[in-house]
Amino acid sequence: MLFLRFKQNIVYVMLLGSFLAVRCQTQSPNSMNAEKINKTDAEWKKELTPEQYRILREKGTEKPFTGEYTSTFKKGKYVCAACGYELFTSDMKFKSDCGWPSFDAETGTGSRIIKKRDTSFGMIRTEIMCARCGGHLGHIFDDGPTPTGLRYCVNSLSIKFIPD
Numbered sequence: 709m710l711f712l713r714f715k716q717n718i719v720y721v722m723l724l725g726s727f728l729a730v731r732c733q734t735q736s737p738n739s740m741n742a743e744k745i746n747k748t749d750a751e752w753k754k755e756l757t758p759e760q761y762r763i764l765r766e767k768g769t770e771k772p773f774t775g776e777y778t779s780t781f782k783k784g785k786y787v788c789a790a791c792g793y794e795l796f797t798s799d800m801k802f803k804s805d806c807g808w809p810s811f812d813a814e815t816g817t818g819s820r821i822i823k824k825r826d827t828s829f830g831m832i833r834t835e836i837m838c839a840r841c842g843g844h845l846g847h848i849f850d851d852g853p854t855p856t857g858l859r860y861c862v863n864s865l866s867i868k869f870i871p872d
């Protein structure tokens with residue numbers, strides 16, 4: 709009887725152990741900050757305009773000086789146009805001559821935007837993507853004119869402005 713109780717306890721401890729192991733695996737630093745959104749191409753096509761789909765999902769670029777937010781300097785925040793994740797605030801936006809909305813920092817501690825080396829079109833650049841849905845935002849450069857030295861060059865169609 710005592711032996712049986714011991715065996716039951718062992719099974720219980722083993723079950724608890726595997727439960728904790730699974731929980732540890734699912735709580736990686738990224739998923740703690742952002743619940744990942746994984747949608748099929750067909751689902752994104754339904755939700756986004758054709759031009760947004762081309763930029764956000766196919767890593768396209770809108771023509772310079774044509775975007776809605778290039779010269780917007782109202783107070784508010786900018787969220788991902790595809791999933792609504794907060795990425796920038798108006799305080800981070802600066803006037804840039806490059807023709808796209810430009811920011812010198814991002815909301816949070818750097819986990820909201822994925823940075824990835826991009827060697828397309830014969831250039832070495834760093835692509836920036838929304839960490840929650842993987843949507844293409846633009847590129848980041850280290851030639852910014854403000855103290856951070858950073859220039860997040862973002863397509864207007866990749867973001868949505870929410871006024872304060």
Ligand SMILES: [Zn+2]
Nearest residue numbers: 788791838841
């Ligand atoms: Zn997103």
